[in-house]
Amino acid sequence: MYTTADISRIIEMAWEDRTPFEAILLEYGLNESAVIRLMRQQLKKSSFEMWRKRVAGRNTKHLHKRSPDILRAYCIRQYKPK
Template identity: 65%
Template sequence: MDIPNLSSESIDRIIEMAWEDRTPFEAITLQFGLTEQQVIALMRREMKESSFKMWRKRVSGRQTKHLKQRSFDRGRFRSQNQKGS
């Protein structure tokens, strides 16, 4: 999987957003242009194997990580670092 060349600050922010329960993959795509599969590849590359497995177990099937599966669309906190409406 090709991952664009990113600064260390961007990589740190993507990892932070990926770990957050309420930050959907679509927000990462909007802000950094990475698909969900690219985020997974980045996490695999940047994290220890045990940490990556823990993260995958945590986010697999989590409705809040996908906008289409969320049961809410308003009234939730949005970080000032997050782009979009």
């Protein structure tokens, strides 16, 4: 259903602190539980557990918990120049 590139991008979005699950739902049609399933399938067990611990306490991963001061989905320093 999803290409390798799509899966890679979904994983990247899931790791990003400022990208909410709702953005993944809008772009790829995967809700939070589907993203968790995909991450469990695609990542090594230790990487999945690290990711779950990381996102468990992040208010920025959910739009309804997010501060209205956050207006963008990613940090401008996140992507390195090529």
